[in-house]
Amino acid sequence: MLVPLSYNLRSLWVRKSSTLLTVLGLGATVAIVASVLALQRGFLTMFTAGGREDVAVFLRPGATGEGDSMFRRDLGLRLIKTLGEIESDARGPLASMECYLAVLAKKTDGGETNVPLRGVQPETFRLRGDEIRIVAGRSFTPGSDEVIVGRSLVNRLQNTHIDDVIVLNTTPFRVVGVFEHAGAFASEIWGDLERFMPTLGRYGPNRVIAQLRPGTDLAALSARLEDDKEVPAKVVTERAYLESQTLVFGTALLVLARVLGFIMGVGAIFAATNTMLASVSARTSEIGILLALGYRPLPIFLSFQFEAMLLGLLGGLLGCVLALPLNGIETGAMNWQTFTEFAFAFQVTPAVLAEAAGFSLVLGLLGGALPAWRAARLAPTVALRQG
């Protein structure tokens, strides 16, 4: 026979102040873990959003990212012209050379950061279709010293409004438009490859991107090009490329969440155990009555364990409620691999909430184990006499 659950609910209600303090403490712990998880989720999903499976990224073999990749211009062109796997339309292959450089930029708050500068060819826009949308002004005119800026940069960096001038080394570039993209491009500045290369003293593109024909065996293509005598290249899908760029920072955030969860969790378990112990000792006589009524030790153990889990659940709910307002708040962080700042938003997803609530339940469960065991082991006569 189980102890009625209403007994536990009443008991939590009777000890309101103690219940409240415990739930608040658990809630703070859960909220912090949830917010780090939401940060990690936001970073991962927004950085890799828009990464396409049918677009291949060609890099120099051994390069860890486009920053340290480089092709000679003629070799990049040859790659585009000769590869049968590249999709083409009436106007030619759907492939583009891109140069990339993280440049220093002043933030609106006065600090300094690294922002990615990408020189693209007209083919880039054909290949991207409406993934890149101009939301203000117009796109840059090929061959001119004009740039367009990603929407996330506009309020974060100085000189990013239309008609502002961005000086690169000694050449001024005029901002003529703002573009939107679901992923990492929204934190970049784009201009004409042919203008960026001489300005930055580059002799070739950092990478080549191309849309592949349906059914292309990427692994075979990659293996073939890796050992190619003329244009050795490493090939990955765009999605895989973006994912590889999130590994370090994404993992660091996850580790941070786990370490914080562990350390703060230990503290929270101590606190929950204390609360439940006091609650058990204050109810010694009640437990004696329950035992005298014929309740077995196991139901009593379960009853107190349930009460502790209830505390954990309440703490988890409170933590989720505290973390929820973070959802959608934009923030920026340095992606350690690209060494550039990337703007993204906290994403308090159902998965994050579920993990936080589950974590809190476990805290309650572990915190309640010792007190529940104590309660279950009480001898009825002793318990009744003590009360």
Place this chain on the structure above:
Amino acid sequence: MMRLVWRQIIGHPVRSLLTVGAVLVGVFLLCLLRSVVTALNAGVDAASSVRLMVQSSVSLFVSLPISYQARIAQVEGVQAVAKWQWFGGYYQDPSNFFGQFAVDPVQQFEVYPEIELPAEQKQRFLERRNSCIVGDQLFEQFKDEWQIGGTIPMIGALFPHPDGADTAWEFELAGVYHSSSGALDNRTLFFQWDYFEKTADIEECGVFVLKVAPGADVTRIMAEIDALYENGPQKVRTTTEKEFQRQFVTMLGAVPLFVSWIGGGAALAILLACVNTMLMAARQQVHDVGILKALGFTDAATFRLMLAQSLSLCCLGGASGVLLALATEGYLVGVLGTFFPGYTIEPQTVALGFGAALAMGLVAGLLPAAQSARLNCVQALRGA
């Protein structure tokens, strides 16, 4: 009086231990997080006032022609100019992250007098073209694999070896240095510029580090160097070492603030737990307080008794937390050194830990202490 406090604490061993444990965890986390934040600023705080950095004004990833070196050296007040180039390679696996720079060996020691190493090791580094020196923290990490006089194979991710991307650059380990200032960490590998230039066939370098004469007008020197290349080919930006280091910290953006928030949240959660525990302790002691009052203890004395209990528990927890932070310092330097090479528990961090524990003890003790002081002797005895 203190004996009574101890009796109460020892009388409920589980409760006391759990409270001490909770405070321990909170204070430890506080110390850990603060040390991470101070580690980020270590380079800025320890920057030398006689060192200047010349970098491209466009990007950290744009190099400057090495011909600039001789021209900058002629600027009045400049005593030495050292080339620095980020090598961006890795040892065995890309996850073995540490900095590697090609530097002018002679100028390097002039510009960084804080680099200390035995004279014969220094001599060997200066003499042998393909040699390198590494910081003692880094050496400690790989001490089973590296030895002085041996070879360190490095894969050049950024500068592939001319024999192929899979071929490792081989550096002879000439010595192990220790830097006595936070401006330079102890986890870096420096190797000879000439070897780099000849092998990679590069005539550019990332940064020039200058040492200026004591008392020289730093502002004038910075302006003069910037003016040299105002019209190209590569515009430069000359900054003090402090500014140079600070740019890396500001690039982290809101991270330090975020970490501080987490520390605050942790402290708050633990504080709530302590308040709760002390309230419960007070409730369980109602009968005892009644007896004390019957024996003639004043309200003030019972107030102090409760407060002393709370303070003792929290101080005990705080001290253990600080001790744990100090005890794990060496271990954490090994684990976190990759990202936070300057990780160290500062005296201020120790003070913060104790301060937080003391504050928790005070806040947690006040309410229950006031409750006990207000208790009426007869009611207390009857109520229990």
